[in-house]
Amino acid sequence: MPAQAAAGLDAPRGVQEGGPEGLAAYEERVFGYLPRSDQRRWAAAYLRGLLCTPGRKTVRRMAQNLDLPDTAPQALQQFITSSPWDWAPARVELARIALESMPDAVWTAKPVLLRKRGSHSVGLRPGVLPGTGRRVSCQIGIGLFLSGRAGSVPVSWRLLLDEAWCGDPERRRRARIPDEVTSRPAWALVLEMVEQFAAAGVAESVPLVLGRDFAPFADQVVARLTHRGRDFVVEVPPGQPLAEVPPRQLRPSFVSVSDAESLVKARCRRAVAAVPGRAETVSTVVRLLPPRRQAPAVPQTHRLVAEVSAAQRRSSCYWVTSLRDAQPVSVRVLARRTAVTEAAAWDVHNELGLLDFEGRSFPGWHHHMTLASAAYLHRRLAAGRSAPGPQ
Numbered sequence: 001m002p003a004q005a006a007a008g009l010d011a012p013r014g015v016q017e018g019g020p021e022g023l024a025a026y027e028e029r030v031f032g033y034l035p036r037s038d039q040r041r042w043a044a045a046y047l048r049g050l051l052c053t054p055g056r057k058t059v060r061r062m063a064q065n066l067d068l069p070d071t072a073p074q075a076l077q078q079f080i081t082s083s084p085w086d087w088a089p090a091r092v093e094l095a096r097i098a099l100e101s102m103p104d105a106v107w108t109a110k111p112v113l114l115r116k117r118g119s120h121s122v123g124l125r126p127g128v129l130p131g132t133g134r135r136v137s138c139q140i141g142i143g144l145f146l147s148g149r150a151g152s153v154p155v156s157w158r159l160l161l162d163e164a165w166c167g168d169p170e171r172r173r174r175a176r177i178p179d180e181v182t183s184r185p186a187w188a189l190v191l192e193m194v195e196q197f198a199a200a201g202v203a204e205s206v207p208l209v210l211g212r213d214f215a216p217f218a219d220q221v222v223a224r225l226t227h228r229g230r231d232f233v234v235e236v237p238p239g240q241p242l243a244e245v246p247p248r249q250l251r252p253s254f255v256s257v258s259d260a261e262s263l264v265k266a267r268c269r270r271a272v273a274a275v276p277g278r279a280e281t282v283s284t285v286v287r288l289l290p291p292r293r294q295a296p297a298v299p300q301t302h303r304l305v306a307e308v309s310a311a312q313r314r315s316s317c318y319w320v321t322s323l324r325d326a327q328p329v330s331v332r333v334l335a336r337r338t339a340v341t342e343a344a345a346w347d348v349h350n351e352l353g354l355l356d357f358e359g360r361s362f363p364g365w366h367h368h369m370t371l372a373s374a375a376y377l378h379r380r381l382a383a384g385r386s387a388p389g390p391q
Helices: 020-031 037-052 057-063 070-079 088-101 170-175 186-199 212-228 259-270 328-335 337-351 362-386
Strands: 106-115 127-128 133-146 152-159 208-210 231-235 241-244 258-259 282-286 301-308 316-321
Touching: 020 037, 020 088, 020 362, 037 057, 037 070, 037 362, 057 070, 070 362, 088 133, 088 152, 088 186, 088 362, 106 186, 106 212, 106 337, 133 186, 152 186, 152 337, 152 362, 186 208, 186 212, 208 212, 208 337, 212 231, 212 282, 212 337, 231 328, 241 259, 258 259, 259 282, 259 301, 259 316, 282 328, 301 328, 316 328, 328 337, 337 362
Parallel strands: 106 208, 208 231
Antiparallel strands: 106 133, 127 133, 133 152, 231 316, 241 258, 241 282, 282 301, 301 316
């Protein structure tokens, strides 16, 4: 991760990140709830293996790097794939630590494609490698991040499962997929994670910021978040149907229906010309409309904020937000937190063994992703403490 993205993550009290004593305190805080001493011991070993093993992070290589006994690889594998420990408390604690380090954090989310060479990984599906167009077999993990100005960390995950998995009893049995897990869209999994943290008393009022990965489903996301009373900044596609709501004193008996791109272009034509070469920010109050006429409209009004690029090759961006009284520039700054999340998702994908873990079982996948998130947060905290201060 770029150095500037790591700077500013201050280690919480009691977790001095520079040495083994600090790592031990971190392990105790995140995994001390595990009921058995052997579980706590192997959680610590696995976390340290992810942090200090170069290259591929298989259980065998991690055990060798930590100079553990010959039986350790099997024990580590057992702890990840078969040991019946609940990963939810660890994720709640990761979120608390992240919020202590980044009090300005917002929720963000990112789908992560995990290429798999085997044929037994839970949730395996066809996918396309970003930037290459190559079709591969993969898992798709939906990561929930806490993202501040200076960094972003994943604190929870969901595995995207289709009906080929959820509707096949034998597949479910082999992969140990719980009965309550069903096939759901990525955006619904994100909202479920946010609501679960709120139920645990974590980040109850933190806004959710979603980027272009979720833009095609903006009307459904906005409707659900509005119903829940959760503040948000959600990117919408250029063709998103909406209606501009004029000021009360000018409100006509009807409201014209348009789309985000057309509405913003019309306002730009009416506005004073922007400074040449500089992106222009446009803001107006709108009501979001569904792309399908039979779907219910969102009755509440929200603010549309658009960044209109002056460069021909750079597309404009459109966001709808519940923060109607916020300055458009502030909304745009929050929206850009998704770029920090992109960098963090790339790092955790490539640095912490997500591609080295086959993940045949549903609990094993969640166990590994929880430990990878814990390793990533610890590494970011350490980098933040060692980063030089302002010159």
